[in-house]
Amino acid sequence: MPLNLKNNLAVVSILLASFAYPVLASAAPEQVRVVDRPELKTLNSNYVSFRAPLLPQSFIKLPVGSIQPEGWVRKYLELQQDGLTGHLGEISAWLEKKNNAWLTTGGDHGWEEVPYWLKGYGNLAYMLNDPKMIAETKVWIEGAFASRQPDGYFGPINERDGRRELWAQMIMLWCLQSYYEYSHDQRVIDLMTNYFKWQMTVPDNQLLKDYWENSRGGDNLISIYWLYNRTGDSFLLKLAEKIHRNTANWTQPTSLPNWHNVNIAQCFREPATYYMQTGDSALLKASYNVHHLIRRTFGQVPGGMFGADENARLGYIDPRQGVETCGLVEQMASDELMLCMTGDPLWAEHCEEVAFNSYPAAVMPDFKALRYITCPNHTISDSENHHRY
Known part of the structure; x- marks a missing residue:
């Protein structure tokens, strides 16, 4: 697995954007009291949260771009904008567009590095409302859309022992989710729905067997729930079961x-x-x-x-x-x-x-x-x- 850009330094801009919103709707005035954590008696209807039968979330991540940073937080993001995050495409061979795996069928580089970087770069663009960065983000997002295949698969094809390796797609799904929160582009919902239907057709003995994707199947799981919360497609819960049973076992006690x-x-x-x-x-x-x-x-x-x-x-x-x-x-x-x-x-x-x-x-x-x-x-x-x- 190439490690040149696996530092994903840009992801910090996602983290700073993930302002948590308590899942409590307005109600009659109550006496102020201290609690260990938010109560879940009343669900928030203003933002997308976990849909039943999923358990309710205690906090909701607000859509990227819905919070405008100010003060030291904005300065922090502007430093990233002016630093490596904002200019990595100018110096990184992995982000070279010619023959890039995310822009060219059969491209020979960037399959993992592009979404790792884009994951934070795009969020930074949306939060700072930077037209140049948003335009650059869309180049790669459009590349993901253009890579869709009739069977629902999208992105570069990396085969290992006849099995398709899906780790890069897990990262790009997060990029697409942020783009949807910013743009409400229906193509994201369609791509993810068709891609997850494709995953349902993959036999268990061919799914998530490579080291990285097997360890990190939880990222795929989060994207499944993200889509389910917006569409309610019941097959997604069956897919979640399938992804979990084929992901590495992180429940061992010792x-x-x-x-x-x-x-x-x-x-x-x-x-x-x-x-x-x-x-x-x-x-x-x-x-x-x-x-x-x-x-x-x-x-x-x-x-x-x-x-x-x-x-x-x-x-x-x-x-x-x-x-x-x-x-x-x-x-x-x-x-x-x-x-x-x-x-x-x-x-x-x-x-x-x-x-x-x-x-x-x-x-x-x-x-x-x-x-x-x-x-x-x-x-x-x-x-x-x-x-x-």
């Missing part, structure tokens, strides 16, 4: 399917996501367990993260171990999703801890450079190899 730091930060939320359909509290407990399990041994990184470099390894638990930049932003995304699903302030506090402590140490103040792995005792940051062990 071990993990793999120890890659980004996978852990990104995938521990999958059981809790599926809990929203089943109501099985063991699934919700499993996500909490993974969060605490990895930190009991490898939680040597101040700011809420864990020391894993690329992979958490027994015996490597001291402050020399760091965390990838993409692990930081995926952890923040997971924290936000867990907050929406559970209402537990633990996740808001943890997201804040990472966002204001670990993440700033990974990037330069002007957002024009980053370090791939950030360690607590990383006293020198340059292009040289200071490896001593």
Whole structure:
């Protein structure tokens, strides 16, 4: 799996956009009181939330662009706009349009890197209402639309042992969801519906068998629920069952399917996501367990993260171990999703801890450079190899 752009530094703009809205409708005045989390007696009808039989969300992520950032938040986004996020297309070979896998049938590069970058770049464009960035975003979105096939499949074709690898599509689905929230383009709903119908035709022994897609099937699951909440198509709940049973098992009490730091930060939320359909509290407990399990041994990184470099390894638990930049932003995304699903302030506090402590140490103040792995005792940051062990 190419790692050149897997830092997905642009995703932070998504995270800053994910303002949570409590699922409480206006009611008669009540006495002010303190609660552990929002009550769910009354559902919010002003914004799209989880549709029955899915459990109600405690918080709702507002549509991208519905909040106009001001103050320090706007300045933060403008730094990204002027930094690597906003200008990566000018310097990255992976975003070269000629023969790009998202713009050309049989293209030979960019299949994963484009949606990773676009995931944040597009949200940044919508939030700042930047015409140039919106136009650039649409080039890639239109490429996704143009890639649709009669059977419902879309995007680059990467086959492994005769099976189609679907990880890049999972990322692009999130890009399309944000685009729909901004534009209400019906083509997004049609593409996703037809693509998920195609997924229903794929036999279990050919679905999500490659390492990355198998670990990260929870991202596919979130997109299924996103679409179900808007269309109510019942087949989507059957597909959710199929995706869950073919995704890596993140419910093990004392071990993990793999120890890659980004996978852990990104995938521990999958059981809790599926809990929203089943109501099985063991699934919700499993996500909490993974969060605490990895930190009991490898939680040597101040700011809420864990020391894993690329992979958490027994015996490597001291402050020399760091965390990838993409692990930081995926952890923040997971924290936000867990907050929406559970209402537990633990996740808001943890997201804040990472966002204001670990993440700033990974990037330069002007957002024009980053370090791939950030360690607590990383006293020198340059292009040289200071490896001593």
